[in-house]
Amino acid sequence: MSLYRAETRRLMKRRFTKVLAIGCLAILAALAVGTFFTNQKVGPAAIAAAQARANEDYQNALRDTEQQKQQCVAAQGTERASDFPPNCEEITPPSQDDFRYEWYMPATFSFRTNFPEMVLALAGILAMGAFVIGASFVGAEWSSGGMMNLLLWRPQRVRVLGTKLAALLAGIGAFTVVVSAVWTGLFLLIAALRGSTAGMTSGAWQSIMLLELRAVVLVVAAAALGFGLASLGRHTAVALGVTVGVIVVFQFGLATVLALARVKFIEAYLIPVWADAWLSKQVRLEDYESCNFSATQGCMPDTLTITWQMAGGVLAAVLVLVVGAAMWTIRSRDVT
Structure with a gap:
């Protein structure tokens, strides 16, 4: 059996992967059921x-x-x-x-208006699950000694780690595509029964498909990031610890310091804004403490627009840095 097939089989057979995947699906199912019962068709x-x-x-x-x-x-x-x-x-x-x-009017589910929000929820839930699965997929082998045993008969370190990563990304990507397709069909049904599918032109469908494609990329990137961090620290807890540290330091500590320093566009330094820009195509930030006077519109704040291209560049740079460092360290460090 090839190494790729073996790693794919191991990913699918892991109990942790199954439990976490079922947990994500349960959360998504609860969201869909809640949407169904809180909306109604308007006549x-x-x-x-x-x-x-x-x-x-x-x-x-x-x-x-x-x-x-x-x-x-x-x-x-x-x-x-x-x-x-x-x-x-x-x-x-x-x-x-x-x-x-x-x-x-009572709440009614408009597929064209409301479904993009459901795609954002799907991407967030699956990305968190993919990060943890990616981290545990390689972290568990490092902590249990399985990686050392594998390298005894497959001494090509970079090739082994790269194959593991490829199997992970292919599995997560396929799972996300299938779930996204089911998610779209499910909310089409909800819109037909409890709302409206009006306005779904070819352009609207193209916009939704591109949004779902960006969501798939985000989920796969989250899996790669978790994998890279766990491989660098050679333990699942390292990836989770780094994540908690980043959230505490950057989301709370950094935001507080920047606010005290009266830095413009504080949100641009926070991770969720960049993820939102990637999915929503752009995020427009405003600095309400500034004033650009206009004779027709009065005092207008300074603005900063973060586009999906900018967010994609930052995401790619982070992945190259983390995954590249993981590949370099497994090649240069002793496997102990």
């Missing part, structure tokens, strides 16, 4: 009911405004005059546009 009856509620609230607001105006007029010259504006004509009734019936 003429629901629209009519929403219009009736909007009109009722509008009429009530008109009556309340008229009462306040009458009380204002009656209070003139009395102690209560201070409770109202000096000119009672300033108490104006609301507009019909302030009570749009769309705001009274």
Whole structure:
């Protein structure tokens, strides 16, 4: 049996891999069930009911405004005059546009509008699972001594580690593609039963497919990152410890220091913003403490746009650094 087939078989047969994969699927299933039961299909009856509620609230607001105006007029010259504006004509009734019936509609799942958010949730859940699976896949062998035994009959160190990584990425990638396809079909069904699939043009489908492709890349990258960190530290706990350290230092400590230093665009130094930019194509940050005066728009804050190309470059650089270091260390360090 080839080394690649053996590593693929080992990945699929590991109890930890199965448990974590089932756990991720259970979370996704709960999210889908929750979406199904918290949305409903909107018909003429629901629209009519929403219009009736909007009109009722509008009429009530008109009556309340008229009462306040009458009380204002009656209070003139009395102690209560201070409770109202000096000119009672300033108490104006609301507009019909302030009570749009769309705001009274029940929740309904629009596939075109809401499904991208579900893809982001899918990517986040699977990426976390892939990171842990990737770390444990190689970390467990280092800590148990299995790597040393394997290198006795396969002494090509870089080739062995590279084959393990290839088997991991192929397995995680295939699993993510299958889950993504099922996820899309499941929410298409939810939209058909509890919402709408209107507006799904060829361009809309292309946008969703590209979003899911970027999600697959993110999940595979998370697996590679976990694998690389665990291989560098030769233990699964090292990858998890580095992750916790990065979260504590960069997400909380660094953000606090930058805020105290009044650094612009603090969010640009935080990891989730770059992941969001990769998936959502771009993230626009604003510095509300700055002011660029415009004669037509007033005071406008400075902005910084992080594109998916920028996020992809950062992600690629991190992977090259971590995985490259793992390959270099297994070639240069003693296997003990």
